[in-house]
Amino acid sequence: MTDTLATGVNPLPAAFRDAALTAVVAALLGLPLVGFHVVSRSSGMVLEGRVWELATAVALIFCGRLGIVLVNSGSAWPVLACGGVAVLIGVFAPMPGVFLSVVCVAGGGLLAARAGLVMLRGKSGMRKIQARIQSSGTALRGMGAYLGPALIAFAVALPFLPFADRQVIDIGILVMTYVMLGWGLNIVVGLAGLLDLGYVAFYAVGAYSYALLAQYFDFNFWICLPLAGAFAAGFGILLGFPVLRLRGDYLAIVTLGFGEMVRVILLNWTRLTNGPDGISGVPRPSFFGLPFKRRPPEGVESFHQFFGLDYASIHRVIFLYYLILVLALITNAFTLRIRKLPIGRAWEALREDEIACRSLGINPTNTKLSAFAIGAMFGGFAGSFFATRQGFISPESFTFIESAIILAVVVLGGMGSQVGVVIAAIVLIGLPEWFRELQEFRMLAFGAGMVLIMIWRPRGLLSHREPTILLGRAP
Amino acid sequence: MNAPDQTLLTVEHLTMRFGGLVAIDDLSFAARDGRITSIIGPNGAGKTTVFNCLTGFYAPTVGRLALRRGDEVLLLERLEDFRIARTAGVARTFQNIRVFPKMSVLENLMVAQHNRLMRASGYSFLGLVGIGGYRAAEAEARDLASYWLERTGLIEHADEEAGSLSYGGQRRMEIARCMCTQPTLLCLDEPAAGLNPRESAELNELLLFIRDEHRIGQLLIEHDMSVVMEISDHVVVLDYGRKIAEGKAAQVRNDPAVIRAYLGEEEDA
Ligand SMILES: Nc1ncnc2c1ncn2[C@@H]1O[C@H](COP(=O)(O)OP(=O)(O)O)[C@@H](O)[C@H]1O
Ligand SMILES: [Mg+2]
Numbered sequence: 001m002t003d004t005l006a007t008g009v010n011p012l013p014a015a016f017r018d019a020a021l022t023a024v025v026a027a028l029l030g031l032p033l034v035g036f037h038v039v040s041r042s043s044g045m046v047l048e049g050r051v052w053e054l055a056t057a058v059a060l061i062f063c064g065r066l067g068i069v070l071v072n073s074g075s076a077w078p079v080l081a082c083g084g085v086a087v088l089i090g091v092f093a094p095m096p097g098v099f100l101s102v103v104c105v106a107g108g109g110l111l112a113a114r115a116g117l118v119m120l121r122g123k124s125g126m127r128k129i130q131a132r133i134q135s136s137g138t139a140l141r142g143m144g145a146y147l148g149p150a151l152i153a154f155a156v157a158l159p160f161l162p163f164a165d166r167q168v169i170d171i172g173i174l175v176m177t178y179v180m181l182g183w184g185l186n187i188v189v190g191l192a193g194l195l196d197l198g199y200v201a202f203y204a205v206g207a208y209s210y211a212l213l214a215q216y217f218d219f220n221f222w223i224c225l226p227l228a229g230a231f232a233a234g235f236g237i238l239l240g241f242p243v244l245r246l247r248g249d250y251l252a253i254v255t256l257g258f259g260e261m262v263r264v265i266l267l268n269w270t271r272l273t274n275g276p277d278g279i280s281g282v283p284r285p286s287f288f289g290l291p292f293k294r295r296p297p298e299g300v301e302s303f304h305q306f307f308g309l310d311y312a313s314i315h316r317v318i319f320l321y322y323l324i325l326v327l328a329l330i331t332n333a334f335t336l337r338i339r340k341l342p343i344g345r346a347w348e349a350l351r352e353d354e355i356a357c358r359s360l361g362i363n364p365t366n367t368k369l370s371a372f373a374i375g376a377m378f379g380g381f382a383g384s385f386f387a388t389r390q391g392f393i394s395p396e397s398f399t400f401i402e403s404a405i406i407l408a409v410v411v412l413g414g415m416g417s418q419v420g421v422v423i424a425a426i427v428l429i430g431l432p433e434w435f436r437e438l439q440e441f442r443m444l445a446f447g448a449g450m451v452l453i454m455i456w457r458p459r460g461l462l463s464h465r466e467p468t469i470l471l472g473r474a475p
Numbered sequence: 476m477n478a479p480d481q482t483l484l485t486v487e488h489l490t491m492r493f494g495g496l497v498a499i500d501d502l503s504f505a506a507r508d509g510r511i512t513s514i515i516g517p518n519g520a521g522k523t524t525v526f527n528c529l530t531g532f533y534a535p536t537v538g539r540l541a542l543r544r545g546d547e548v549l550l551l552e553r554l555e556d557f558r559i560a561r562t563a564g565v566a567r568t569f570q571n572i573r574v575f576p577k578m579s580v581l582e583n584l585m586v587a588q589h590n591r592l593m594r595a596s597g598y599s600f601l602g603l604v605g606i607g608g609y610r611a612a613e614a615e616a617r618d619l620a621s622y623w624l625e626r627t628g629l630i631e632h633a634d635e636e637a638g639s640l641s642y643g644g645q646r647r648m649e650i651a652r653c654m655c656t657q658p659t660l661l662c663l664d665e666p667a668a669g670l671n672p673r674e675s676a677e678l679n680e681l682l683l684f685i686r687d688e689h690r691i692g693q694l695l696i697e698h699d700m701s702v703v704m705e706i707s708d709h710v711v712v713l714d715y716g717r718k719i720a721e722g723k724a725a726q727v728r729n730d731p732a733v734i735r736a737y738l739g740e741e742e743d744a
Contacts, residue, residue: 334603337603338599338603341592341596341599341603341609342585342588342589342592342593342596342599343593343598343599344599345578345582345585345586345589346586346589348575348577348578348582349575349578349583349586349589352574352575352576352577352578353573353574353575355532355569355573356569356573356574356575357557357586358531358532358556358557358560359530359556359557359560359566359567359569359573360557360560360566360586360587360589360652360656361557361558361560361561361589361590361656362557362586362589362590363557363561364557465577467578467579467581467582467634468582468585469579469581469582469585469613469617470579470581470633470634471581471617471620471621471624471630471633471634472634
């Protein structure tokens with residue numbers, strides 16, 4: 001893109017072609033996704049075209065793409081026009097939600113602002129700005145030192161903030177669950193570099209371990225939690241042993257298959273798992289023995305009685321929130337610590353170059369296996385939390401899309417970055433959940449979030465890694 | 476560990492075939508401890524393949540590779556690659572440098588001390604909860620690393636990403652990384668390739684230092700004869716997988732077969 005700048009070729013035709021192609025792709029994809037909707041009439045359900053919405057979407061994508069391409073080649077006027085059109089569409093076109101309008105206006109505004117800057121400072125000035133935007137990751141990384149503690153403080157305080165109603169805390173729990181899963185998978189994908197597309201299997205193993213142990217043996221949550229982790233880790237080893245000699249794509253395919261296998265087994269082993277009907281009545285967690293019940297059974301004191309509070313159903317939600325927060329923070333602390341231990345360094349080395357690892361006497365199979373098992377263990381913990389939170393589990397909850405979402409959180413967070421996972425989880429899980437008003441367009445918003453992150457930071461939000469040990473002698 | 480000048484490595488009847496191609500044909504030679512044994516020969520002569528057999532990356536078609544470590548004799552062809560590095564103590568560098576690019580230079584050298592650190596940290600379990608002698612072991616490993624960084628002139632770059640080092644820097648880092656494994660035998664695959672004359676001279680000094688101060692036996696692959704002549708104690712010449720000459724550097728240089736092999740190559744080029 002800078003080449004065109006250097007050679008002085010007019011970038012407009014190429015940019016138009018590129019944007020037109022993008023628009024065609026968007027139109028083709030959008031036709032089934034956006035172009036029709038089902039309305040119920042007295043005569044029954046009918047499909048109705050939504051030409052206007054589709055046209056709006058395609059026009060927006062055309063403008064956005066054109067703007068992004070041109071902004072990189074430093075042309076100002078067309079970009080300003082693109083940004084302006086996007087803003088106008090955002091303001092005047094009917095949108096299914098305020099959120100989309102805001103995104104349109106903000107996106108268009110940003111493009112226009114950048115174009116304005118180019119006109120003010122000229123092309124060379126723009127290059128400097130470009131460099132600064134590129135290095136905004138460096139700024140983010142500088143912030144990283146404060147961002148982590150700030151996020152933790154915010155997470156701890158969240159249930160007591162004035163705006164924290166039931167819905168907010170529920171979203172918090174959901175986001176936190178994905179943060180924990182992301183951190184768990186990060187050990188496998190981010191640190192050890194093993195592309196695992198079946199991570200949800202371990203989540204499922206953890207959830208069913210808890211549900212079944214509680215159902216058959218009456219174990220409580222605190223006994224089941226470590227057991228669920230151990231079972232999931234066991235499954236990790238079982239799966240890892242035969243497949244970890246595979247590399248890259250092959251490993252990804254096999255793990256994907258394993259994830260589906262686990263789900264199909266859960267679906268069909270009706271005697272044990274109750275098949276597609278799932279397991280209901282999974283016991284809710286107690287506050288170290290104190291149940292969250294308005295009227296506890298005879299001879300048992302409940303949480304609100306013990307602490308002399310009035311009964312409120314939110315107590316349990318808040319407790320669940322802190323439970324997942326603590327579990328997630330344990331995962332985080334574990335990862336931060338193990339990175340500084342020989343096994344953690346060996347994982348990262350294995351990700352970088354397996355042959356060099358072998359030549360240094362590192363047993364690649366065992367090292368990979370340990371990463372796989374430990375990642376699986378945290379998936380198992382998260383799974384048993386999921387079971388106790390929902391009170392009901394079925395194979396439905398453990399489909400491939402879950403693995404894909406968790407992987408997206410890790411990859412977009414910037415493979416291996418702990419804070420990156422949190423931000424990605426908030427953007428990918430929290431925002432779509434928050435904007436429920438988008439209804440059926442929610443998943444499109446999810447996709448849009450992904451695309452935006454990829455445009456902004458193609459290597460993930462925070463792709464920087466801190467060395468695990470410093471000599472500290474460098475100038 | 477071994478008595479000086481004792482035979483360190485014996486290669487007997489090593490043959491490596493890839494389908495119809497015979498990359499190494501019935502090669503036998505020996506390398507002494509605390510000496511630099513060079514393997515030279517034109518491109519495609521099979522030098523790298525010898526290393527790949529020695530370090531377990533290829534399983535030789537035929538042959539016996541015996542390494543003496545103390546009183547033990549280990550048969551390398553029976554060991555897996557990572558065990559050759561771990562138990563036999565054979566360390567190697569690669570012709571196409573293999574560093575861990577995203578990790579810092581110091582971390583690269585820490586990874587090289589993996590097995591020792593694993594034992595010290597109770598296979599990371601004890602280290603995780605902070606008991607046992609991991610801290611002391613890590614400090615020791617760090618000292619060893621900085622010793623070799625000092626020696627290879629990389630100490631200033633210790634905390635930089637290994638991938639950001641210059642080409643010559645990466646080559647030296649690979650050698651430092653090998654030395655951190657505390658090897659019995661150091662195998663260097665064209666360490667001087669791509670270096671400028673000054674860097675090349677420094678490299679020679681480093682290899683002599685390793686030989687004289689640490690008394691580590693070295694196998695050195697070189698494509699360029701002139702580099703080898705200065706520092707080799709013994710030279711083995713390969714051509715089309717076969718040994719065509721062996722002996723002291725000066726002896727080999729005047730060998731008609733060797734001259735023919737190298738002249739042939741120049742005509743090709
Ligand atoms: N894995 C392999 N498969 C097939 N042929 C190989 C393989 N490795 C090396 N060779 C062949 O063996 C011969 C020797 O190669 P190599 O040992 O790399 O030569 P050198 O290091 O002396 O330049 C070459 O003809 C090469 O093509
Ligand atoms: Mg070679």
